[in-house]
Amino acid sequence: MLSDVMEDYLKAIYTLQMEQGPPVSTSDIAEYLGKTPPTVTSMVGKLEDRGLVDREKYKGVELTTEGETVALEVLRHHRLLEAYLTEHLDYSWSEVHDEADALEHHISEEFEKRVAAALGEPEVDPHGDPIPSADLTPPDSSGLSALSECGVGDRLVVARVSDRDPAELEYLSEAGVTPGTTIEVTDIAPFGMVTVRVGDDGREQSLPESVARTIRVRPPDEPSSEEVSPA
Amino acid sequence: MLSDVMEDYLKAIYTLQMEQGPPVSTSDIAEYLGKTPPTVTSMVGKLEDRGLVDREKYKGVELTTEGETVALEVLRHHRLLEAYLTEHLDYSWSEVHDEADALEHHISEEFEKRVAAALGEPEVDPHGDPIPSADLTPPDSSGLSALSECGVGDRLVVARVSDRDPAELEYLSEAGVTPGTTIEVTDIAPFGMVTVRVGDDGREQSLPESVARTIRVRPPDEPSSEEVSPA
DNA sequence: CTTTTACTTTAGACACATCTAATCCGTGGT
DNA sequence: ACCACGGATTAGATGTGTCTAAAGTAAAAG
Structure with missing residues (x-):
């Protein structure tokens, strides 16, 4: 039996691994979860004892296959x-987000x-994040890049946005930057601010680098995927 | 902030108060929750410190108004x-039941x-238990009696059944003994076994005293209440 | 090659919810 | 009245998850 807290740690490690690749540092986990580093060290030790993570002291941790499965289960629920x-x-x-976390x-x-x-076995959630399948095989997120890595003139389709910050979501929702929307990068300021033309109505919208980094995009059209359709 | 566990204790005390009236004994709470009596003593002390229960040592506990409000909130959720x-x-x-408990x-x-x-502000749950209103005023359960207290020949309408034991619920569901159903007591055996004719199809069904005690009934017809209608 | 700095880990403490074992009421039986 | 017995409480220990303060390590800077 795994505690809620352990599940949260595994989910956090999974998410950080997706963002930055393994190994994940103690302090990154601490910041992500709002805990202190010693707390994380202690918890990670317990996860290691249970075979859920591999760890090298002073280096960082990485999920084992078993740990990843648990993380995917929690993520599927979420x-x-x-x-x-x-x-x-x-x-x-x-x-x-908060309701699902609870x-x-x-x-x-x-x-x-x-x-x-009831949902018809969906494959993505409202933010565009892939929902792990019932058999908990790792979802494939290749083919996506961060908006902050794109160049002026690129035409792109929004694939995913982060679900962590409600204020940011509110803003993006207002701006029309939602999964499935087509955007075009019209300007990139020196400090990373990205300006995009959104959808068909030609609105322009500027996004700070910190936000652009959390938006995942894919090339437009190319009949390859399925699910998302601009409402 | 109240822990889940404290909420469970308050809910248990509320339920026991409904069944047997205050004060509620340590060992009854312990049995209801599957804990040991010392554990309950310790927890009850904390609830008293927070003003959620009144207690007289070696006697028992009773919810304060504040404690009752918390219990009703949890019960409303459930x-x-x-x-x-x-x-x-x-x-x-x-x-x-178990899903709702979690x-x-x-x-x-x-x-x-x-x-x-989404439910249209319902006033009873599927077992016939009253759902506390949003303002958490204590629901009125007067006018109901236990099936085990009724006499041969009585015609009654099932108002509530206990939701604690899934096997019992399964059985009652099979038997057609559901909230809103009209029944007639046809026999009472010396050891408390009650036999009833169920609904319109005249099926007869015998229920042990332990089950009959958990079924609440009210007199039939008399246009006074509203919600339950025999489907 | 040494020192500094940033990060990690150990040490020790605390709060919570739980248990077992031992002690302590209070009441019903004699 | 007394005493015994059942139920309640205290005492003390355990496990989990957290913290602060102190010590340790590794890698970058000099």
Whole structure:
């Protein structure tokens, strides 16, 4: 049996691994979770004892296959909940994260199944994040790049936005920068501020580098993917 | 801030007070929650420090108004969840209790509001238990009696059944003994076994005293109440 | 090659919820 | 009245997750 807290650590390590690749440092985990580094050291030790992470002292940690499976399970819960709350309980895009965080550890396998069925076995959540499949094979996120890495003139489709900061989500929602929307980069300022033309109505919108870094984009058209359709 | 565990204690004390009236004994709480008596003594002390229960040592405890409000809030969550799971996620009558127990401590006020709205502000859950109103005034359960206290020949309407034992619920569901159903007591055996004719199809069903004690009934017809209608 | 600096880990403490073992009421039986 | 017995409480220990303060390590800067 794994505690809620352990699940949170595994989810955090997974997320950080996705963002920066392994190994993940103690202080990054601490900052991500709002804990102190000694707390993280202690917890990571317990996770190692259970075979959920590999660790090299003073270097960092990496999820084992088993640890990754747990993280994917939690992430599946989280993202199914986000999708369900948005679709069936009238939550807005920016409200769902905290609710899903609170509930993700406490739903049964049965609940997970029924929510997935009610949604029609979706493959992405409202933010565009991929929902791990029921068999918990790692989802493939290749083919995406960060908006902050793109150049002026690039035409792109928004694939994913971060769900961590409600204020940022609110802003992006207003701006029309949502998964499935086509955008074009019109300017990049020296300090990283990216300006984009959004969708068909030609609105221009500037985004600080810190935000652009959290937006994942893919090339437009090319009939390869499926799910997202501009509403 | 109150822990999940404290909420469970308050809910347990509330339930026991409803069943047997105050004060509630340490060992009854311990048995209800599956804890040992010293654990309960210790927890009850903390609840007293916070002004949630009144206690007389070696006698028992009773909820304060504040403690009762917390219990009602938790109960409202629990019963709204039971109703929602049954109505919108295809749960059966007997499956909902454990899921609701796990989730009741972790839903936000917002979630509570939206679930209540999605259900049309219901006043009873699927077992017939009254759902405390949003303002948390104590629900009125007068006018109900236990099936085990009734006499041969009585015609009654089932008002509530206990949601504690899934096997019992399964059995009652099979038997057609559900809230809103009209029944007639046809026999009472010396050791308390009650036999009833159920609904319109004249099936007879015998229920041990331990079960009959958990079924609450009210007199039939008399246009006074509203919500339950035999489906 | 040494020193500084940034980060990590160890040490020690605390709060919570739980247990077992031992002690302590209070009441019902004699 | 007394005493015994059942139930309640105290005492003391355990496990988890957290913190602050102190010590340790590794890598960059001089």
